[in-house]
Amino acid sequence: MATIHKNLSEIGTELPSAADMRIGIVVSEWNEQITGALLEGAVRTLKNAGCDEQNIEVKRVPGTFELSLGAQFFAEYTDVDGVIVLGCVIQGETRHFDYVCQGVTQGVTQLMLSWNMPVAFGVLTTENLQQAIDRAGGKYGNKGDEAAAAVIKMIALQIEMEPEETEADRKKIN
Numbered sequence: 001m002a003t004i005h006k007n008l009s010e011i012g013t014e015l016p017s018a019a020d021m022r023i024g025i026v027v028s029e030w031n032e033q034i035t036g037a038l039l040e041g042a043v044r045t046l047k048n049a050g051c052d053e054q055n056i057e058v059k060r061v062p063g064t065f066e067l068s069l070g071a072q073f074f075a076e077y078t079d080v081d082g083v084i085v086l087g088c089v090i091q092g093e094t095r096h097f098d099y100v101c102q103g104v105t106q107g108v109t110q111l112m113l114s115w116n117m118p119v120a121f122g123v124l125t126t127e128n129l130q131q132a133i134d135r136a137g138g139k140y141g142n143k144g145d146e147a148a149a150a151v152i153k154m155i156a157l158q159i160e161m162e163p164e165e166t167e168a169d170r171k172k173i174n
């Protein structure tokens, strides 16, 4: 269903508690007017779900194309439970838009599957600035809210489904 028929900020179901979750957020500096609004929405949703501000770590990258590597830095170098990537790609005169969108989509998908870690895709890919404004806190809600809700739900699902640590596993770690 197209976004124009729904509101991105209407999460629908009640979210699981994020009280014990550690979340990394990677934000693109390109179109900062938009990505800043997406960040506000994502942090608001995380906090409303009980996530402590000290468990939310925000890092910025030059553009949407770098979001995948920024998310991988979180996976490799930190102990976050999940990551939210936030970007805004707006169609220009050339096909660069296509390649940026393809790159981040493939990169984020490959990352979350290879690291077995929830990564929420909070990337707007629009024809013009107005469409981005409408989806970053405008008439269609905020994609940052949607992305935060998705990462919370996926972390909760992973906790529900992952096998209990065995004593042997614990001994291995220690």
Ligand SMILES: Nc1c(NC[C@H](O)[C@H](O)[C@H](O)CO)[nH]c(=O)[nH]c1=O
Binding pocket: 028, 030, 031, 062, 063, 064, 065, 066, 087, 088, 089, 090, 091, 100
């Ligand atoms: N045109 C947009 C870009 N372009 C920059 C790329 O994301 C990347 O940083 C550059 O190609 C260097 O590797 N980025 C956006 O986030 N949004 C755009 O509209």
Ligand SMILES: CC(=O)[C@@H](O)COP(=O)(O)O
Binding pocket: 089, 090, 091, 092, 093, 094, 095, 096, 097, 098, 100
């Ligand atoms: C998505 C982009 O990289 C794009 O905004 C750049 O604009 P252009 O295609 O006109 O160079």
